[in-house]
Amino acid sequence: MSKTIPIAILGASGRMGATLLRCLADYPQLVLVGASTAPDSGLAGRDAGEAAGLPAAGVRLVDQARDALPGAAVAIDFTLAAAVAGNAAACKAAGTGLVCGVTGLDEAARAALTDAAGAVPVLWAPNMSAGVAVLERLAALAAAALGDFDAGVHEVHHAAKRDAPSGTALALGRAVVAGRGRPAADAEPDGQLRAPGLAYAAERLGDVVGEHTVTLAGPGERVELVHRATDRAIFARGALRAAAWLAGRPAGRYELGEVLGLGRVDTLASGQ
Structure with missing residues (x-):
């Protein structure tokens, strides 16, 4: 049996978070060890699966991203643009790789992803399909x-x-x-x-x-x-596939095309 990969889901109580939890069963090498919810959701302390209307996941929701990261090799972030900078900083501090599918990022969020990539592997894609x-x-x-x-x-x-x-x-x-x-x-x-x-x-x-x-x-x-x-599940499946691929990679920025073996857009276009 292949080695399992512990992951955390940031924004687990949201629509995409629930989809990630539902699709997780299709990726047996990935094991959920942490899950966060928004501080004002009122869901902290509840089982992540049950809060999403799914079977119990055995992991309690926390209201701070940093508290969901201990033990996780990779975190998947489908929160809000305003939370990305803080989530990226938390992943950097914890030594946790990051797969981020949040869109509408401002300059501060993009800079935080770049900064985190100096210490951990980071894959951001506006579309995880x-x-x-x-x-x-x-x-x-x-x-x-x-x-x-x-x-x-x-x-x-x-x-x-x-x-x-x-x-x-x-x-x-x-x-x-x-x-x-x-x-x-x-x-x-x-x-x-x-x-x-x-x-x-x-x-x-x-x-x-x-x-x-x-x-x-x-x-x-x-x-x-x-x-x-x-079907929104395509985004969850892409993010979970990316998390499995990203685990153990060196620090740096990665693209979803690299997960699929297609290389980076700039090198592909130039014929390198």
């Missing part, structure tokens, strides 16, 4: 081959989603820019990715889980690359 990781790489390859085409990223999400364009849309834009041989940072001085020949469109409708389309259009032709999510 394996299909989206593949879409990013296809977008980079297509942009590299069709460098003179206009590019557009169109996304649709549920009406309650706050950030627009979504983190996934911005990641796809970065993939297009990388495919054209430009550093993504050059195109986002204020946090919103912009580049010549690159446009975004966002819609917030009903309960759509997530749809993303990358369009490359030139004279007389266009290419469309599409991903549609129909």
Whole structure:
């Protein structure tokens, strides 16, 4: 039997936290040893599974991320953007790797993830879907081959989603820019990715889980690359797969594509 990997789930009482707990049974090498909830949830002390309407998990919820980390090799964070900086700092202090799927991050949160990556392995992705990781790489390859085409990223999400364009849309834009041989940072001085020949469109409708389309259009032709999510469990499965892969890695920043054996977007686009 392969060695088990102890993990903690930050935000275990939320919608994605409950999905992670439900999917955890499909990853027998991962063992839950810690789980946190928001300080104002009133759920601290309850069994994490029971609080999510699931069978008992044998782990009690705590209201501070740092208290969920002892003994965990990797933490999975699906909390809120405002909590990411503190969670990253707590993982750094505990020596716990971090898989973060929170979107809408500000500069302080992004800086905290980078700082934590100096001490522990960190994987942040705005979308934990394996299909989206593949879409990013296809977008980079297509942009590299069709460098003179206009590019557009169109996304649709549920009406309650706050950030627009979504983190996934911005990641796809970065993939297009990388495919054209430009550093993504050059195109986002204020946090919103912009580049010549690159446009975004966002819609917030009903309960759509997530749809993303990358369009490359030139004279007389266009290419469309599409991903549609129909079940939030894909994000939980991607995060759990990433946690199993990240455990024991050296400190540094990692991408979901590396978990899938696809490499990094920038090196793929440049042919390295």
